[in-house]
Amino acid sequence: xxxxxxxxxxxxxxxxxxxxxxxxxxxxxxxxxxxxxxxxxxxxxxxxxxxxxxxxxxxxxxxxxxxxxxxxxxxxxxxxxxxxxxxxxxxxxxxxxxxxxxxxxxxxxxxxxxxxxxxxxxxxxxxxxxxxxxxxxxxxxxxxxxxxxxxxxxxxxxxxxxxxxxxxxxxxxxxxxxxxxxxxxxxxxxxxxxxxxxxxxxxxxxxxxxxxxxxxxxxxxxxxxxxxxxxxxxxxxxxxxxxxxxxxxxxxxxxxxxxxxxxxxxxxxxxxxxxxxxxxxxxxxxxxxxxxxxxxxxxxxxxxxxxxxxxxxxxxxxxxxx
Amino acid sequence: xxxxxxxxxxxxxxxxxxxxxxxxxxxxxxxxxxxxxxxxx
Amino acid sequence: xxxxxxxxxxxxxxxxxxxxxxxxxxxxxxxxxxxxxxxxxxxxxxxxxxxxxxxxxxxxxxxxxxxxxxxxxxxxxxxxxxxxxxxxxxxxxxxxxxxxxxxxxxxxxxxxxxxxxxxxxxxxxxxxxxxxxxxxxxxxxxxxxxxxxxxxxxxxxxxxxxxxxxxxxxxxxxxxxxxxxxxxxxxxxxxxxxxxxxxxxxxxxxxxxxxxxxxxxxxxxx
Numbered sequence: 001x002x003x004x005x006x007x008x009x010x011x012x013x014x015x016x017x018x019x020x021x022x023x024x025x026x027x028x029x030x031x032x033x034x035x036x037x038x039x040x041x042x043x044x045x046x047x048x049x050x051x052x053x054x055x056x057x058x059x060x061x062x063x064x065x066x067x068x069x070x071x072x073x074x075x076x077x078x079x080x081x082x083x084x085x086x087x088x089x090x091x092x093x094x095x096x097x098x099x100x101x102x103x104x105x106x107x108x109x110x111x112x113x114x115x116x117x118x119x120x121x122x123x124x125x126x127x128x129x130x131x132x133x134x135x136x137x138x139x140x141x142x143x144x145x146x147x148x149x150x151x152x153x154x155x156x157x158x159x160x161x162x163x164x165x166x167x168x169x170x171x172x173x174x175x176x177x178x179x180x181x182x183x184x185x186x187x188x189x190x191x192x193x194x195x196x197x198x199x200x201x202x203x204x205x206x207x208x209x210x211x212x213x214x215x216x217x218x219x220x221x222x223x224x225x226x227x228x229x230x231x232x233x234x235x236x237x238x239x240x241x242x243x244x245x246x247x248x249x250x251x252x253x254x255x256x257x258x259x260x261x262x263x264x265x266x267x268x269x270x271x272x273x274x275x276x277x278x279x280x281x282x283x284x285x286x287x288x289x290x291x292x293x294x295x296x297x298x299x300x301x302x303x304x305x306x307x308x309x310x311x312x313x314x315x316x317x318x319x320x321x322x
Numbered sequence: 323x324x325x326x327x328x329x330x331x332x333x334x335x336x337x338x339x340x341x342x343x344x345x346x347x348x349x350x351x352x353x354x355x356x357x358x359x360x361x362x363x
Numbered sequence: 364x365x366x367x368x369x370x371x372x373x374x375x376x377x378x379x380x381x382x383x384x385x386x387x388x389x390x391x392x393x394x395x396x397x398x399x400x401x402x403x404x405x406x407x408x409x410x411x412x413x414x415x416x417x418x419x420x421x422x423x424x425x426x427x428x429x430x431x432x433x434x435x436x437x438x439x440x441x442x443x444x445x446x447x448x449x450x451x452x453x454x455x456x457x458x459x460x461x462x463x464x465x466x467x468x469x470x471x472x473x474x475x476x477x478x479x480x481x482x483x484x485x486x487x488x489x490x491x492x493x494x495x496x497x498x499x500x501x502x503x504x505x506x507x508x509x510x511x512x513x514x515x516x517x518x519x520x521x522x523x524x525x526x527x528x529x530x531x532x533x534x535x536x537x538x539x540x541x542x543x544x545x546x547x548x549x550x551x552x553x554x555x556x557x558x559x560x561x562x563x564x565x566x567x568x569x570x571x572x573x574x575x576x577x578x579x580x581x582x583x584x585x
Contacts, residue, residue: 010353014346021342025335128331135338158581206538214531221528225518235514238578242510242532245570249535249563257559258542306349309356316363 004305013298020295023288024134028094028113031122033064033072036106040099045127047096047109051119054091057084061105064093072097074106091115121282125194132190133285137272138292140183140208142300144251146176147215149304151244154237163315164308166233169240170222171307175300177215184208195261203258207250214243365449370457374432378465388428388469395420396480408484414544417477418537422504423526424469429462429508430525433516442516451580455509459572463505470497485548492553493544499564500540503571507533510575513582539563 003009030051039045052064052072061075062084074097076084087093094113097106113119123130153169156162187205188198199205221239225232252273256264264270271281272289281289326333365373378384399416408416436442445454474497477485487493511529518524530537543560547553554561 004353005357010350014350017342017346018339021335021339025331025338131331158578207535210531210534213534217528217531221518221524224524231517234581235518238510238514238582239528241578242507242571242574245574246532246535246567249567253563253566254535254538257563302349306352306356309360310352313356313359313363 001301001305004302010302013295013302017295017299020134020288020292023118024131024292027118027120027284027288028116029122029128029130030067030094030116030119032066032068033070033097033106034066034068035122035124036097037099037101039124041101044125047098048127049094049096049112049122050106051092051094051116054084054087054089054093056089057087062087072106074108077107087114094119118284120285120288129190129194130285132186134288134292136183136186136190138289138296139179139186140251141293142296143176143179143183143211144247145297146172146179146300146304147244147247150176151241154240157233157237161230163229163233164312166237167308167311167315168304169237171304171311173215173218173240174307175303177212177219178303179296179300180208180211180215184212200261202262203260204255204262207254211247211250214246218243365453367449367453367456367460370445370449370454371460374457374461375464378461384428384431384465385468388424388465389472391424391427392420392469392473392476395424396476400480408481410484410545410548413477413481413485414541414548417473417544418500418541420473421470421500422530422533422537424473425466425504425508426526426529428465428469429505430512430515432458432462432509433512437516446583446585451583452576454583455513455576455579458513459505459509459575462509463502466501466505467498470501487547488549488551489547489553492557493547495554496540496543496547496557496561496564499561499568500536502568503536503564504533506568506571506575507536510579510582513579517582535563536567539567 028051029049031048033050033052036048036050039048050064050066050072052066052074055063055065055071057063061073063071063073065071074095092115093111094116095111096109098109099106120130123133150169150172153165153172157165157169187208191200191202191205192198218236218239222232222236225235255262256270264274272286395416433442436445449457507529508525511525511532515524515528539560543553543557543564546557546560550556
């Protein structure tokens with residue numbers, strides 16, 4: 001692709017990726033007073049970040065209204081962070097609070113951000129770990145798109161018999177393998193802190209493992225073939241197409257039917273891609289999610305382009321040798 | 323140690339930024355070498 | 364030009380003369396059952412474990428038996444003859460039907476062995492659903508191993524590669540059939556509770572048969 005020959009485009013991509021990482025980690029997470037009270041009552045979490053608008057200020061406490069319109073009185077206890085003197089009614093504060101069931105009120109622990117440009121929703125049971133949704137999930141989605149690219153190139157090879165499509169199919173599948181591996185690593189780390197172990201053979205973990213095996217078999221087949229070039233390319237293309245038939249089953253069907261710790265398993269509706277066409281993710285997180293998908297897709301296309309050009313040069317060199 | 327524990331999120335962020343930066347520079351290096359080779363051949 | 368019935372008849376006749384495929388598969392099944400019985404004396408085997416055993420035996424039995432369908436043609440040097448006498452379409456359909464017949468024979472003998480050796484634990488509660496998922500699993504395995512066997516016979520490495528190439532591709536099917544078998548062993552109304560598995564099986568079978576039908580000609584012609 002010609003666009004990757006332009007240095008300006010590549011630097012823009014790099015800067016955009018840096019901004020994506022910055023925003024993913026810098027954007028504060030703000031929930032509601034309801035979340036904070038529920039998490040405390042269930043003993044899951046004592047201190048919870050809440051995003052709320054300041055209504056009025058007393059001497060030691062302030063009245064807030066959160067995202068859902070619920071109001072809560074947050075008092076400043078001794079020794080805690082700051083007071084409300086510098087803020088005016090109408091300011092939006094992201095602060096970590098602790099629910100006090102006896103008083104049915106909240107204690108201020110820390111003011112995290114004032115008038116934030118963007119906040120991420122508080123995902124129950126994930127908290128700060130939810131930020132990985134902007135890395136792990138886009139990576140697996142890009143992996144699927146990459147395998148789709150590889151299959152389309154394989155089909156094009158069988159139609160047009162142009163070796164460049166064979167190279168592109170190989171490069172796209174390699175890129176897909178890389179992104180699947182990245183999704184596996186990020187998911188494994190996420191699982192360690194969310195579910196307690198790096199790997200517990202959840203249906204989605206099993207299916208991504210099989211996905212890695214499929215494409216490992218594809219590359220093994222390619223390296224073992226010692227036939228003439230067209231035959232080799234044809235065999236590899238056919239295996240790539242057959243392999244792709246089971247990819248949607250592994251990525252979209254099997255994990256949705258069986259019981260799973262991942263969202264979307266066992267008949268529950270998946271947060272982003274589901275049959276009803278509705279998304280169950282708050283707009284700010286969803287926007288960032290799609291930005292991540294586009295950026296990672298660009299990275300994938302660049303990797304694919306680089307690998308294709310390397311293969312092209314190798315083939316040229318081999319031609320010159322003989 | 324205390325700093326690391328209280329700012330764990332930023333540590334993770336910086337590590338991922340460094341990984342992306344490394345990958346990006348690596349790929350940029352490949353891109354430049356490829357361009358040179360493509361011009362030669 | 365020979366029709367697909369001709370290819371099927373030829374394969375059945377060869378099989379009837381040598382009995383290589385069937386005897387290899389029966390030996391494989393007997394050894395598998397013997398190992399399971401030896402390692403679990405007097406233990407109560409759960410339906411989930413029995414269904415996994417059944418499909419491991421069926422999958423690897425299929426790989427030993429069905430892998431030969433094209434490799435043996437190349438080994439005996441008859442592939443060229445076949446290419447001359449029949450077009451790609453009839454070779455594919457003939458081989459697919461032959462593999463399916465072998466696979467169904469394998470599946471039924473495996474079920475008989477399991478009924479005989481695991482009398483206490485292997486109780487099928489929903490026979491129609493059990494036979495349906497067995498047949499659907501057999502179709503999927505037969506389709507994938509037919510096309511991949513043709514693919515391997517064209518590559519220089521012989522049969523040993525087939526399980527490595529076929530297992531990951533067949534995994535969605537094997538997962539679904541294993542689950543469906545477990546459900547037919549557990550409940551008497553399995554069609555309703557294993558609806559998702561049956562949907563996976565049917566769609567996977569249709570997709571695989573169609574894709575391998577379309578792609579076979581690409582591998583077969585020189």
